[in-house]
Amino acid sequence: MPLQATSGAASYDGFGGNGVPVVPNYIEEVFSTYLYTGNGSTQTITNGIDLSTNGGLVWLKARTAGVTDSHGLFDTARGVRNALFSDSLSGQIQVGASAGVTNFGATGFTTVNNGSGGSGWNNTSIPYASWTFRKQPKFFDIVTFTTDSTLNQRISHSLNSVPGCIIIKATGASDNWYVYHRTLGRDKYLRLQSTAAVGTIIDGWGTSDPTSTDFGISYNLQSGSTACVAYLFAHNAGGFGLTGTDNVISCGSFTADSSGYATVNLGYEPQFLITKVVSAEGYSWRLLDTMRGWSQSGNDRFLTPNSSSAEGGDGFGTPTATGFEYGQTGANTQHIYIAIRRGPMKVPTVGTSVFSPNVATTTIVTNTVLPSAGFPVDLMFFRKSDLAYSTYWNSRLLPDSNLQANDTAAEITGYPYSFASMTSVQKITNDWFTGSAIPFVFWQFRRAPSFFDEVCWTGDGASNRAIPHNLTVVPELSITKSRNATGIGDADSKNWIVRCSAAPTNYLGFLNARAAGYSYGTGNYWPTTSVWFGTGSSLNTGTLSQGNNWVNGSGELFVTYLFATCAGVSKVGSYTGTGTTLQINCGFTAGARFVMVKCVDADGDWYVWDSARGIVSGNDPYLFLNSTAAEVTNTDYIDPYSAGFEISSTAPAEINASGGKFIFLAIA
Numbered sequence: 010m011p012l013q014a015t016s017g018a019a020s021y022d023g024f025g026g027n028g029v030p031v032v033p034n035y036i037e038e039v040f041s042t043y044l045y046t047g048n049g050s051t052q053t054i055t056n057g058i059d060l061s062t063n064g065g066l067v068w069l070k071a072r073t074a075g076v077t078d079s080h081g082l083f084d085t086a087r088g089v090r091n092a093l094f095s096d097s098l099s100g101q102i103q104v105g106a107s108a109g110v111t112n113f114g115a116t117g118f119t120t121v122n123n124g125s126g127g128s129g130w131n132n133t134s135i136p137y138a139s140w141t142f143r144k145q146p147k148f149f150d151i152v153t154f155t156t157d158s159t160l161n162q163r164i165s166h167s168l169n170s171v172p173g174c175i176i177i178k179a180t181g182a183s184d185n186w187y188v189y190h191r192t193l194g195r196d197k198y199l200r201l202q203s204t205a206a207v208g209t210i211i212d213g214w215g216t217s218d219p220t221s222t223d224f225g226i227s228y229n230l231q232s233g234s235t236a237c238v239a240y241l242f243a244h245n246a247g248g249f250g251l252t253g254t255d256n257v258i259s260c261g262s263f264t265a266d267s268s269g270y271a272t273v274n275l276g277y278e279p280q281f282l283i284t285k286v287v288s289a290e291g292y293s294w295r296l297l298d299t300m301r302g303w304s305q306s307g308n309d310r311f312l313t314p315n316s317s318s319a320e321g322g323d324g325f326g327t328p329t330a331t332g333f334e335y336g337q338t339g340a341n342t343q344h345i346y347i348a349i350r351r352g353p354m355k356v357p358t359v360g361t362s363v364f365s366p367n368v369a370t371t372t373i374v375t376n377t378v379l380p381s382a383g384f385p386v387d388l389m390f391f392r393k394s395d396l397a398y399s400t401y402w403n404s405r406l407l408p409d410s411n412l413q414a415n416d417t418a419a420e421i422t423g424y425p426y427s428f429a430s431m432t433s434v435q436k437i438t439n440d441w442f443t444g445s446a447i448p449f450v451f452w453q454f455r456r457a458p459s460f461f462d463e464v465c466w467t468g469d470g471a472s473n474r475a476i477p478h479n480l481t482v483v484p485e486l487s488i489t490k491s492r493n494a495t496g497i498g499d500a501d502s503k504n505w506i507v508r509c510s511a512a513p514t515n516y517l518g519f520l521n522a523r524a525a526g527y528s529y530g531t532g533n534y535w536p537t538t539s540v541w542f543g544t545g546s547s548l549n550t551g552t553l554s555q556g557n558n559w560v561n562g563s564g565e566l567f568v569t570y571l572f573a574t575c576a577g578v579s580k581v582g583s584y585t586g587t588g589t590t591l592q593i594n595c596g597f598t599a600g601a602r603f604v605m606v607k608c609v610d611a612d613g614d615w616y617v618w619d620s621a622r623g624i625v626s627g628n629d630p631y632l633f634l635n636s637t638a639a640e641v642t643n644t645d646y647i648d649p650y651s652a653g654f655e656i657s658s659t660a661p662a663e664i665n666a667s668g669g670k671f672i673f674l675a676i677a
Contacts, residue, residue, distance in 0.1 A: 034249045036257045037352035039065075039143040042281060042300040043117075044072075044429055049133035051111075053119045058141045060085055060113035065143040066151060066240060067110050067118050068095075069130040070312055072138055072301070072320040079317045081130050083110035083118075085144075086151045087238060093178055095201050095314040101180035104129075117141070138301055138312070138320075140281070142240075146170070147248030148258055150241040153180075156231045161215040163223045166241055172219045173244025173260025174347055176201060177226070181236040189214050189224075190345045191244055192262035198230065199285060199345070201294065202315050207287040242347055250354055257350040262287075267340045273348075275332040278479055280351040282333060283314070288343035295325060299351065299405065300385065301429055303328060305465050306409035306422075328406075330464050330477040351479075356459045360578045360677035363457045366603055366619035368394070369449040373436055381432045382453040388463060388570065389426065389434050390414065391451035394622070394632060394640040402490075404428075406463055407568060412490055414634045415521050417503035419494035450632070450640075452603065452619065458482070459575040463568065464541060468497075470563030476541040484536045484571035485510045485581035486674055488520055489560055497562030506559055509672045511583040512609050516672065521635050523612045541569060572674055580653065580675045583609075588658070588667035595653030595675045600624070603676040604647060604654050605634070610670040613663035618647050618654075625649065 041056035058065065064085035071078040079094040081104075090109045092102050108129040112119035118141065122129025130137060142149045146169035154164050166172070175189040186201035193199075195214035197207050215225015224241075231237065244260040247253060256276060263271045280299045286292035293313040297303040302310040307324040326335040333348065357363045365382035373379075385405075392400040399413040405428040410420040427435040434453065454461050462480040478484065486509045494503040505520035518526030560567060574580050580595035595601060602620040607613060615634040622630040622640070626649065630642045646660040653675055656665045664671060 033251050033253060034145060034148075035352065035354040036249060036350050037354065039145045039148050039257075040281070040349055040352075041139075041141045042298045043139045043141065044300055044431055045137050045139065047122065047129070047131040047133055047135040047137060049122055049131065051119060051121050052131055053112075053114070053117060054139060055117045056139075056141055057116055058143050059115050060118060060141070060143065061115045063144050064151065065113070065141060065149070067113070068140040068142075069110070069120065070138050071130070071132070072136045072310075072312070076132075076135055076319055078130065078132075080312075080314055081109065084151050084238065084240075085113050086153045087180065089113065091180075093180065093238070095186060096317050097202060098183045098185065100178075100182050100184070138298075140298070145248075147243045147246035149243065152239045152241065154237055154239070156226065156228070156233060156235045156237060158228045158232065158234075160212060160227050160229070161217065161225050162227070163215065163225055164239065165223045166239075168241045168243055168246075169221060170243045170246035170248075171221050172224060172241045173258070174242040174345075175214075175219065175224055175239055176242075177231070177237050177239040179231065179235045179237050184231070184235070187213075187230055189219070190262075191219075191260055192345055193287065195219075195225070199287065200315075204291050204293050204315060206290050206292075249350075255350075255354070257354075259348045260346070261348070262343065262345045263335065265335070265338050265340065265342045265344070268336075269338045269340050269342070270326075270334065270336040271344070272329075272334050273332045273346070275348055275350075277332075278330050278351045279328050279333055279348040281349040282328075282346060284335065284344050284346040286338060286342045286344055288341075289339060292339070292342070297325060299328060300431075302408065302427075304408055305406050306425075308409065327465075330479055351456075353455075353457050355457075356481075357457045357575060357578050360597075360602060363455040363460050363578065364603060364676045365453045366621035367451050367453065368621045369451070373449055375436065377436045378430060379434050379436070379449075379451065382434075382455075383432055384455045385431060386428055386434050386453045387456040388454040388461070389451050391449065392632070394448050394450045394630070396639050397637040398639075399637055400632070400634055402570075403434075404463055404568075406465055407492075410492065412492065412568075413521075414505065415636055417494060417500075417505075417521060420492045450619075450622065457575075459573055460579055461573075462571045464571065465566070465568045468561040468563055468565040468567060471561060474561045476569070477539060478536070478541045478571055480571050480573055481538060482573045483510075483538055484541060484573055486572040486672075487536070487541065487569050488572075489567060489569040491562070492566040492568055495562070495565060497565055502559045502562055502565075504559075507607075509581065509583075509609075511581050512672050513583060513670045514609075516609050518607065518609065519635075520615060523614055523635060525611050525613070526609050536571075541571065578677055581673075582675070583670065583672045584656075586656075586662075586665040586667055586669035586671060588665060590658045591656040591665060592650050593653045593656065593673070593675070595677070597653050597675075597677040598651060599677065600649045600651050601654040601675040601677060603674070605674045606656075606664050606671055607673075608663050608666070608669055608671050611662075611666070616646075616664055624654065 043056040066084040069081045082093045120131045122131035150168040188199040213230040245256045249255040282297045296312045309325045388404045390402040401411045409425045458481040489506040507518045648655040
């Protein structure tokens with residue numbers, strides 16, 4: 010099921026004051042990174058982007074080592090099968106009915122390769138990346154035109170904002186891919202097919218700057234009567250989100266420091282980045298995206314638009330909650346970039362669009378693709394259920410990192426799962442959970458507004474550190490872990506730190522322990538809609554003395570998982586035990602598919618049930634997140650209830666003591 014806008018969302022004027030109200034726009038409606046494997050025939054890619062109505066660009070590239078097919082660009086303005094190659098001077102080539110994009114559809118596109126080999130972008134068993142840009146005011150536009158011999162030919166466009174970047178290519182002749190970028194100005198240009206530094210042509214982009222309705226081009230840059238296509242990218246133009254004010258695309262610049270690193274603030278977390286060194290020769294363009302693997306782990310999968318080379322890997326930096334960090338480049342080098350915001354931006358309305366519980370009962374070996382979640386997976390925690398095993402947490406932001414929920418240990422690296430599949434996770438090493446290691450239980454989550462977010466940071470030791478997040482609402486449940494677990498401050502800083510606003514007191518507990526937890530003074534510490542760590546002087550004002558070191562120790566690497574109540578999807582809540590049958594209303598319509606419960610006024614385990622193993626009227630298997638204990642299958646402590654879940658009268662005191670206080674996370 011797709012993510013949907015919240016009910017009653019206000020419309021806004023998405024076309025710059027012409028009085029035409031439109032529904033809100035979201036990045037997931039206009040841009041997609043979609044990965045697929047070629048089948049040697051016809052394949053329809055369903056990425057949710059409406060190209061038949063709105064028009065747009067499809068950019069394709071083979072990823073595999075040894076496959077050197079060119080980057081192929083197809084757009085609705087020039088028509089199907091008309092390919093341009095970003096790594097070539099060649100003009101437009103009609104690749105014929107046996108290759109290329111053959112249909113721009115209402116929910117994606119169709120690619121064909123009926124032959125063997127060649128640049129079909131659908132060769133059998135070859136992995137490909139696709140990037141789809143839909144035409145949309147304040148995001149992206151396509152214009153075709155024929156050059157004349159004037160100094161200031163003006164080309165009209167429908168971007169409805171001043172372009173941040175313009176890429177033009179002669180389609181009827183062999184020539185450069187000329188790139189205008191707002192930070193360089195109209196006398197400067199780059200070449201997409203080249204590693205050259207920025208070039209200078211006075212008035213190359215006309216005698217006046219681009220505007221919200223047109224841009225200029227000079228015969229100095231593109232002479233004669235030549236057919237061309239232009240791709241226009243907006244810059245911080247707003248136009249998106251519920252209020253129509255959110256930026257989703259930025260065209261900026263940065264200068265690396267003496268070590269070759271830089272931090273860039275976008276005001277949002279990106280999913281896509283193209284960057285180029287402009288101050289020196291010999292630097293390729295870099296194309297990164299979070300779907301293929303641009304993460305905190307340092308092995309970023311990149312492609313080079315100026316080359317037909319296969320995908321490489323290096324530590325080019327990482328996306329952050331408010332921008333990106335960039336490295337592995339020359340000291341003091343100057344860069345330009347195009348960055349696109351991470352989605353989804355819509356609030357989910359059904360749990361199946363953001364959460365999937367699963368049990369694998371077949372043999373798991375190298376390259377096994379786990380059962381589909383039905384959405385791109387951002388977090389998975391998993392374990393073997395029938396024997397003593399830890400529960401491991403692995404995520405898209407930290408694909409090479411596994412953390413054990415029942416342990417204070419540092420992260421274990423080198424045992425990665427790939428999050429590059431569109432709807433599932435793939436095991437890529439023949440190590441853990443292989444062969445006979447079944448049944449294999451795993452829970453998969455997607456980051457989405459009002460439901461779940463993940464944030465990584467490096468501690469600086471400050472007691473008033475503010476950590477931005479993109480949950481868009483106040484987090485109600487946070488689960489935080491030091492990844493290197495050096496024990497700065499005291500031994501407790503290695504624990505999984507849990508806070509929950511639904512607890513009867515200002516609760517702080519440990520996911521890896523049975524302990525009831527602590528109560529702390531509120532101060533200004535509780536999160537806001539945009540900041541997790543807050544502005545308090547320390548974690549608490551009472552019983553705990555090492556609060557800031559627990560979640561912000563200097564040099565410590567941290568990750569936090571943030572959850573909130575999302576109507577009809579998730580519920581962070583609390584209840585008071587009765588010792589008898591107790592129905593917990595979560596506002597659901599078809600019951601909970603995941604329930605986590607913890608006693609907060611006495612010692613007790615972190616219980617987990619899910620519908621994949623059974624939330625039924627009979628026995629319901631459960632596991633403990635804080636323990637390696639095997640699954641218990643012969644108890645009936647929880648039962649179905651359409652509005653949420655039911656705690657049975659046979660449940661032990663740890664989850665239903667009369668007068669006891671309990672917190673829970675339930676997902677529909």
